[in-house]
Amino acid sequence: MVDSARVVRNERLARILPEALGALHEIIERHRITEREWLAVLDFLTEVGRKDEFVLLSDVTRTSVLVDSITHEDGAATPSDVEGPLYRENPPWREKPVKIYEEYEGIEEGDVLFVRGRVTSTDGTPLGGAILDVWQTGPTGGYDVWDERQPDYNFRGRFGVEEDGSYEFQTMVPKPYTVPTDGPVGRLLEAIGQHPWRPAHIHFKVEAEGHETLTTQIFFPDDPYLENDTIGAVKPELVRPLERHEDEEEISRRGLDGPFYTCDFDIKLKPAARG
Secondary structure, rough: OOOOOOOOOOHHHHHHHHHHHHHHHHHHHOOOOOEEEEEHHHHHHHHHHHOOHHHHHHHOOHHHHHHHHOOOOOOOOOOOOOOOOOOOOOOOEEEOOEEOOOOOHHHHHHHHHEEEEEEEEEEOOOOOOOOOEEEEEOOOOOOOOOOOOOOOOOOOOEEOOOOOOOOEEEEOOOEEEEEEOOOHHHHHHHHHHOEEEEEEEEEEEEEEEOOOOEEEEOOOOOOOOOOOOOOOOOOHEEOOOOOEEHHHHHHHHHOOOOOEEEEEEEEEEEEOOOO
16 A cells, blocks of 8 residues: 655656657557557567566667757767667776776687877866776677677776876777677567667767766768667767878887777767855
């Protein structure tokens, strides 16, 4: 039995829920949804919860992107982007020079990439105390959580920036990949004819004292899924060019065996609201 004395009325919810239910009921009536179809919807949602795919469902329906764009509208800061379902808490701290991966079988298929830039406030003040948390797929197109060849927490890491806000980390050029398709959300995509592919990208979570935490991604030109990302998360401002380096002296200085790429990505954080 609910103790009514302990229930606090949520005025915003009380306004929104009837509107949402009204829209749902209108769709059911317009399309003459049958009992069998509605029970299939309930079974689907139950399985989504059992498989822990609600974040994935929010992503592929492009609801996550919409909510993110509404929540973060400051044009002076670096655009935010969705976190996605594959972030892992407590990634390893990477010491400088920062390298976020360990070698594994198949990694030779990829290209070394150095991502570099500066973290500043929106007024240009360097944020020397900032912490970056980055994660991505490997060059074989998988995250560590499903690519059994990779060491645990591979292509993930946290590290600090320099006093002038600058940073650089060594990784490898990521590859496009499919979101998980072996569960209910994958079956939904197949049923509606929506492909499951995401363009290659690198996730960032950036923290600095006195500033709002930024979660974002960067993408790369010429990716075949740049224009039709299955979750619709690509923003033009976050597409960053890759530059190929073939100078032998530079290759030797970095201790590499062959050409590598660089990508510049400056990050501006929004000051936190006072009070």
